[in-house]
Amino acid sequence: MATDLDKLLSFLIVEEIGEDVFRGTSPPRPRRVFGGQVAAQSLDAATRTVDKDRLAHAMHAYFLRPGDPAKDIQFEVERRRDGRSFTTRDVVARQDGVAIFNTSISFHIHEEGLEHNADMPDVPGPEGLEADHARWARLAEKYPDRFDPPLRQPIERRPVDPRDFLNNEIRKPQQNIWFRAIGDLGEDPRRHQILLTFMSDFGLLGTTLMPHPHHGFDKDMQSASLDHALWFHQPFRADEYLLYSLDSPVGAGGRGFARGSFYSQDGRLVASTAQECLIRVRKD
Incomplete structure (x- = not known):
């Protein structure tokens, strides 16, 4: 039996319908597509066009129009750059041929390098919180x-x-x-x-x-x-x-x-x- 997480993933993982073109659907919502959903779907579409040794490290996106959850979303990926260590993809999400979201996503191979890390806030852990x-x-x-x-x-x-x-x-x-x-x-x-x-x-x-x-x-x-x-x-x-x-x-x-x-x-x-x-x- 599919879990609730499986059901969510079935919406976030898009379907390839052509060369660098993907289709996504939305769970029922009362008004508009949740922004985190279309961003996650765009990341999945872009990731599917990138070598597996490269993971996303940066996404910059604009929400252009409200999405209709009753309609499919088409994701068009443009292969902007394939470098030795970085890869860049642009994604446009459309409904009825009109752009509702666009993003540029950069991918990077794993590298060892200089490291530092800001301290995490001193707050109670999740256990016991509603x-x-x-x-x-x-x-x-x-x-x-x-x-x-x-x-x-x-x-x-x-x-x-x-x-x-x-x-x-x-x-x-x-x-x-x-x-x-x-x-x-x-x-x-x-x-x-x-x-x-x-x-x-x-x-x-x-x-x-x-x-x-x-x-x-x-x-x-x-x-x-x-x-x-x-x-x-x-x-x-x-x-x-x-x-x-x-x-x-x-x-x-x-x-x-x-x-x-x-x-x-x-x-x-x-x-x-x-x-x-x-x-x-x-x-x-």
């Missing part, structure tokens, strides 16, 4: 006019100090969340990169709203991811707990900027993110 899904389910059941029921996903999120959404608590734009995929992803590091790419779009936009009396469920908020950058630094497992440490140093012009760091439980900084988000308060 999972996000359980908290949102409680809020949606008790306050159905304010919160939508959460989508069930095989991704576990355990916030260290969750924000009080009932009172639109204003606080410093910083948060720490433990993440992991629920299940066994096997030994292929490319699969772990795809899952972390999916995870990496959670939390960034919410962090930009923390110093304001708003959150993503507010009816007067128009919010969306605008662009996304992701860097892979060191080997990791996405089916083991990773600490996602996030902060937002600035918000201006209807946009918020956030950045994040993924740490393994033994303190290694394994990946970094940055994102600009639309955080527009509706006037009507």
Whole structure:
């Protein structure tokens, strides 16, 4: 019997339908395709055109239009460069022939070199922390006019100090969340990169709203991811707990900027993110 993680992977792993052309589908969603999904699918498409001795180390992407989860997504890969140690691919994701997402992804052979590592924040471990899904389910059941029921996903999120959404608590734009995929992803590091790419779009936009009396469920908020950058630094497992440490140093012009760091439980900084988000308060 397929597990929930198998079902998620069936959407994130795209189907090759032509030379450097791939097709992806989406799980049912009420409004639009989740940005982390189309980013992960684009990474899978690009990875399939690269030698197996090279892993992704950097992704720079733009969310161009909302995706319709009822329609297939076509991923077109352009082989931009194949060097001795680096490989670059561009990917455009389209629906009905119109681009909804594009990204450039760089791959690198394994090299030994100089190393240093920022210290992981000193926060409680994941054990004993309430999972996000359980908290949102409680809020949606008790306050159905304010919160939508959460989508069930095989991704576990355990916030260290969750924000009080009932009172639109204003606080410093910083948060720490433990993440992991629920299940066994096997030994292929490319699969772990795809899952972390999916995870990496959670939390960034919410962090930009923390110093304001708003959150993503507010009816007067128009919010969306605008662009996304992701860097892979060191080997990791996405089916083991990773600490996602996030902060937002600035918000201006209807946009918020956030950045994040993924740490393994033994303190290694394994990946970094940055994102600009639309955080527009509706006037009507």
